[in-house]
Amino acid sequence: MPADAKLSHTAAMILQAIHAGHIYGFSVMQMTGLPSGTVYPAMRRLERDGLIFSKWEQQSIADAEQRPPRKYYRLTRTGRATLEAAWERYPLLEKMIPTPVVERA
Amino acid sequence: MKRDRIAAARAYANVRAASLLVPRDKRAAWTAxxxxxxxxxxxxxRADFADSxxxxxxxxxxxxxxxxxxxxxxxxxxxxxxxxxxxxxGRCALILASLAATALFVCLIAPDARRALFPLHPARSADLVTISPAGYAGAESPGISLQEYLEWQADTEKLFSELSWYHPTVKNVALADEPSARLSIGLASANFLQLLRVPIPGDAPGSAEPTLVLTQSAWRTWYHSNPRIVGRSASIDGKPVRIAVLRDDNDPLPEAMQAWLLEDPAALQQFSPHARGFAFARIRSSAFPAPRGGVRIMFETRRGVTHVFDCVSLSWLAWQPTSNFLFALLLACLALPATTALPLGDYPRYRGRMVFRISARRWAFLALKLLLLLAVVYLASIALAWGPAWPASTSVFLQVIIAFSTLLFGFRWSLQDQRRRCPECLRRLSSPARVGQASCNFLSWNGTELFCVRGHGLLHIPELPTSWCSTQRWLCLDSSWRCLFPENCAASPELV
Structure with missing residues (x-):
C-alpha cells in the first residue's frame, strides 16, 4: 500500500493509537472507543496492507506473570509514513490520541 | 465472582465457535x-477498564x-x-446444480408448474377417466352438456361404475358478518368428490342444503382460515348452501377451482340442459380395460341416439410433462449425431499415466454433467411451459420445443466442454495457439494447441483431419515440464 494512500478515519485512529504506544488489541479499543468487532478486522486489514506488523510477546515474560502471551502490534515504516500523511487529512487525530513526547522524538 | 467466571466461560466458547470460520493455517494463532x-x-x-x-x-x-x-x-x-x-x-457441476435448484424453486412457487411436477395422487388410478368429445384436446375445455350427462347416467351403467359432472362458473358467496366473496366455483353433481375419493370433513348426510366445499387456499384467502364458518349457512344467488372445507389442497381435483358446490340430481335438473362442463368416470373393469392414454367409445342410448366420445386417463394426463420430456430427449438423442461429432478424442495410455482411476473420473464427470443437464432441462421446461396459465395443448407444445432445443444445445455443449478439459485434473484447457500452416507441413499437423495450466499435457486439435492426425490428440507431459506452467511456477523450488 503506498504511503500516500487515503486512510479511513477509523484506520487512521487505529494507526495513531498504535503509534501512541497502545500496542494490544484491547488497549487500541480503549483508546479509540471502537468496539472489538471493528478494531480487530481493521487491524487485520492494516497488517495485510503492510502498515502494521504483529509479534508475540516473549514466552518467558508471560510465564513469569503466569498468563498466556499476548500479541502486540507496531507500525511499519510504510505505516508511519501513511500516518504522517493522515495527520494532514485528519488534523484532530493527534489531539484525540496524543503521542507521548518520547515516542515523537 | 461466579457471574464473572460464567461470562468468561461464555466468552471463551464464543472464541472457540468463531474459530471454526478462521482458515485452518491461521486458526491456532488467532484463537491464542x-x-x-x-x-x-x-x-x-475492574477499575482499569471502568469507562472502556x-x-x-x-x-x-x-x-x-x-x-x-x-x-x-x-x-x-x-x-x-x-x-x-x-x-x-467442481465449478462446472456447481453451476449446473445451481441452475437445477433455481428451476426447481420456480416450479415450487408456480402452482400450475408444481401440479405438473408432482402429479400423482392415489385417487388418480388408471380407471379414472375424463370424458372428452374430441380426443385429448377436448379434455381441456367444457365439452359435455348437462343433458348428455343426465342421459348417460342411466345408459352407461355397463361402462362406468361411477359418473360425475361439473360446470365451472364464478359466483358471489354471501355469508353473514363476512364480506362477500367472489369465487370460481364448480357446480358439480353430488357424487363428484366421492368419485375422486376426496373426503369432506364435517359432511352431514341428509342435509337439505347443498354443500359448498371450499379449498384450503380459498378458505385462507377469503375467510382467514376462520374455523367458525365451517358448517354455517351461506347464500349463492339467494340460495342457501352449507360451508365445508377440504382437508388439504393436495387433492386430485382436475381444475384450479376455489370451491365446489355439490348439487343433488333434482337440483341439477333445474340448470340449463345446454350448460357445458367436464365429465369424469370410473371404468367398470368388466366393460373394457383401463386405457393407457385414451380410448374411443361408441354407444347407443335407450332413445336410440349414438354417442361417440373419448375416455382420457387422468393418470396419463398427469404424466404428460414427463412423457413430453422423454419424447424430446429421444428426439435430441436422434438429432445429436447430425449436429456434432460424438468421439471425445484420442487419449493414449502414455507412459502409464492414463490409469484406470483417471479415466473413470473423466467418464464419471461426463455422466454427472449429463445427469445435471437432464435435471436442469426437465425442471426448466416444466417451469416455463406449465408455469404460466396457458392451455394444456400450448404447454405440451412449448415443453417439447423447449426441452428438445435445450437438450440438443446442452448435449453439444457437454461434449465440447469434455473435449476441452485436461483428462487428469478435469480443468478447462487454456491459451489456444495456432500451430503450423496447411501448405507448409509434410506429414506433420496444423491446427490449435491448448495446454493444462497445471502442466499435465497438451491438446492438439487438427484443423484438417488427415490419415496421420484425424482427431484431437492428448499429449501427456511428465513432471519435469511442470515448472514451466503458470499454476506451478510459484510452488516450484527451482524458480524461487
Whole structure:
C-alpha cells in the first residue's frame, strides 16, 4: 500500500493509537472507543496492507506473570509514513490520541 | 465472582465457535490472541477498564465473529473456494446444480408448474377417466352438456361404475358478518368428490342444503382460515348452501377451482340442459380395460341416439410433462449425431499415466454433467411451459420445443466442454495457439494447441483431419515440464 494512500478515519485512529504506544488489541479499543468487532478486522486489514506488523510477546515474560502471551502490534515504516500523511487529512487525530513526547522524538 | 467466571466461560466458547470460520493455517494463532486478551480482561482490575467500551469479557468476545468473518472472506478472495477455481470440474457441476435448484424453486412457487411436477395422487388410478368429445384436446375445455350427462347416467351403467359432472362458473358467496366473496366455483353433481375419493370433513348426510366445499387456499384467502364458518349457512344467488372445507389442497381435483358446490340430481335438473362442463368416470373393469392414454367409445342410448366420445386417463394426463420430456430427449438423442461429432478424442495410455482411476473420473464427470443437464432441462421446461396459465395443448407444445432445443444445445455443449478439459485434473484447457500452416507441413499437423495450466499435457486439435492426425490428440507431459506452467511456477523450488 503506498504511503500516500487515503486512510479511513477509523484506520487512521487505529494507526495513531498504535503509534501512541497502545500496542494490544484491547488497549487500541480503549483508546479509540471502537468496539472489538471493528478494531480487530481493521487491524487485520492494516497488517495485510503492510502498515502494521504483529509479534508475540516473549514466552518467558508471560510465564513469569503466569498468563498466556499476548500479541502486540507496531507500525511499519510504510505505516508511519501513511500516518504522517493522515495527520494532514485528519488534523484532530493527534489531539484525540496524543503521542507521548518520547515516542515523537 | 461466579457471574464473572460464567461470562468468561461464555466468552471463551464464543472464541472457540468463531474459530471454526478462521482458515485452518491461521486458526491456532488467532484463537491464542483472543484467549490471551480475554484472559487479560478477566484478570485485570475492574477499575482499569471502568469507562472502556466492551470492558466485560462477554461483550469484548462479540468481536470474534466479525473478525473471523473478515479473515474467512479475505482468505476466499485471495485463494478462492477449494476445488472451485475458474474452469474446474467442481465449478462446472456447481453451476449446473445451481441452475437445477433455481428451476426447481420456480416450479415450487408456480402452482400450475408444481401440479405438473408432482402429479400423482392415489385417487388418480388408471380407471379414472375424463370424458372428452374430441380426443385429448377436448379434455381441456367444457365439452359435455348437462343433458348428455343426465342421459348417460342411466345408459352407461355397463361402462362406468361411477359418473360425475361439473360446470365451472364464478359466483358471489354471501355469508353473514363476512364480506362477500367472489369465487370460481364448480357446480358439480353430488357424487363428484366421492368419485375422486376426496373426503369432506364435517359432511352431514341428509342435509337439505347443498354443500359448498371450499379449498384450503380459498378458505385462507377469503375467510382467514376462520374455523367458525365451517358448517354455517351461506347464500349463492339467494340460495342457501352449507360451508365445508377440504382437508388439504393436495387433492386430485382436475381444475384450479376455489370451491365446489355439490348439487343433488333434482337440483341439477333445474340448470340449463345446454350448460357445458367436464365429465369424469370410473371404468367398470368388466366393460373394457383401463386405457393407457385414451380410448374411443361408441354407444347407443335407450332413445336410440349414438354417442361417440373419448375416455382420457387422468393418470396419463398427469404424466404428460414427463412423457413430453422423454419424447424430446429421444428426439435430441436422434438429432445429436447430425449436429456434432460424438468421439471425445484420442487419449493414449502414455507412459502409464492414463490409469484406470483417471479415466473413470473423466467418464464419471461426463455422466454427472449429463445427469445435471437432464435435471436442469426437465425442471426448466416444466417451469416455463406449465408455469404460466396457458392451455394444456400450448404447454405440451412449448415443453417439447423447449426441452428438445435445450437438450440438443446442452448435449453439444457437454461434449465440447469434455473435449476441452485436461483428462487428469478435469480443468478447462487454456491459451489456444495456432500451430503450423496447411501448405507448409509434410506429414506433420496444423491446427490449435491448448495446454493444462497445471502442466499435465497438451491438446492438439487438427484443423484438417488427415490419415496421420484425424482427431484431437492428448499429449501427456511428465513432471519435469511442470515448472514451466503458470499454476506451478510459484510452488516450484527451482524458480524461487
Amino acid at each position: 490472541e483472543w484467549i490471551a486478551e480475554i484472559y487479560h480482561l478477566s484478570h485485570a482490575s 467500551p466492551g470492558a466485560s469479557p462477554l461483550e469484548f468476545s462479540r468481536g470474534v465473529f466479525p473478525d473471523a468473518f473478515w479473515l474467512r472472506r479475505d482468505h476466499l478472495r485471495t485463494h478462492g473456494l477449494p476445488g472451485l477455481h475458474a474452469g474446474s470440474a
